[in-house]
Amino acid sequence: MTTVAEPVARRVEQVMGMPISLALRGRHATGPDADAAWQAALAELRWVDEVFSTWRPDSQVSRLGRGEIAVDDCHPTVAEVLRLGDHARVASEGAFDVVRTGADGVRRLDPSGVVKGWAVDRAVRPLLALADTDVCLSAGGDMVCHVADPHGEAWVIGIEDPLAPTRLVARVPLHRGAVATSGSAHRGAHVVDARTGAAADALASVTVIGADLTSVDIDATTALALGKDGPAWLRSRLRTGVVVWADGRAETVA
């Protein structure tokens, strides 16, 4: 705690409609290797956006959703993401589903709840290859952390208060792992219970900490969609995290 903190080099870029923040510490925090790895990470995220974005009418996922092409016509990763979504649907007894019925009654394919964490898990790989370098890569508040020396200084992640985004509700020290938060802040209620289509509003936010961002992102979204049953569901999966209820009460899950 009293050791002098190593300087952290930061980079930010907008991709997929959200800020991608990188913090590097250690041998390759700056320099050509760091620049190349950062560009490789951004290129991966841009490629994922081209294939999976539901905001781009010409993306493979948009065309798949309109029935213009089949899964077999898409890049193999599309089938991989749909499989992940299907596992999450089964594990959540339907609360998480990449196919949801909109307010207009139309069923739509939207794998965004899977894609973000999955994309960051892929994008971080070139950064993790930087020798003796600590990495923290965040896509819009969901992140993968890695400390090269297992006994080195942990990254400390602040968990934002969903009801007052200039405040924090918790701090999480993390050497190697991922943190995802799902909540209603910033974009209004964008998570619905796929079983009913109703906005999930019992919980203001759910943060899950685990080994990989793909699964913690899915579990955070699922717990938010499950509402008041979300914390118990997380515990049944032996998850670590923080839940903030709609009334502002914060609760650790462990």
Next chain:
Amino acid sequence: MKRIVLWVLSTLSTLVVLFGYHTSTSSTMATATGSETAITGSVQASGAGTTSSGSAPPSDTGSASSSSSSGSSSSSSGSSGSTTTVTGAAAQTRYGPVQVQLEVSGSTITNVSVLQYPNSDGRDIQINQYALPQLIQQTLDQQDGSVSMISGATYTSTGYSQSLQSALDQAGL
């Protein structure tokens, strides 16, 4: 599901057993029992407006602290502010061994690691091998700048300028 819940309950009671576990020989266990006081303090310290889960039932805590009274002297010496790492004995559960390690700073648990855990059920069983989040109530400018990154509900580009992450990036921390 029921099996997992049972397993969690058995793990929790195992933790309690670990901290109440009496041994006449091991000096690490003396430290470990001393830290049991710190656990109780940590749960109470989570304080106003917050709740903390995973704490042992009051009766179990009571029995654990009474059985660990011999370790209370090392607890008071450990509450001077330095971080102490304590390792519990490996405990057998019906699903395999469980062993935990705590880092304790003063009266606060700063890290909980699980050194051994049952994995017979494969990927579905993922024990909490990550540090417990520390509940706090503060703004960014109230703390010492030690937060590296902010996790929150998805920022849009337009909301980003208001976000804490923006402040962090600008500060270059």
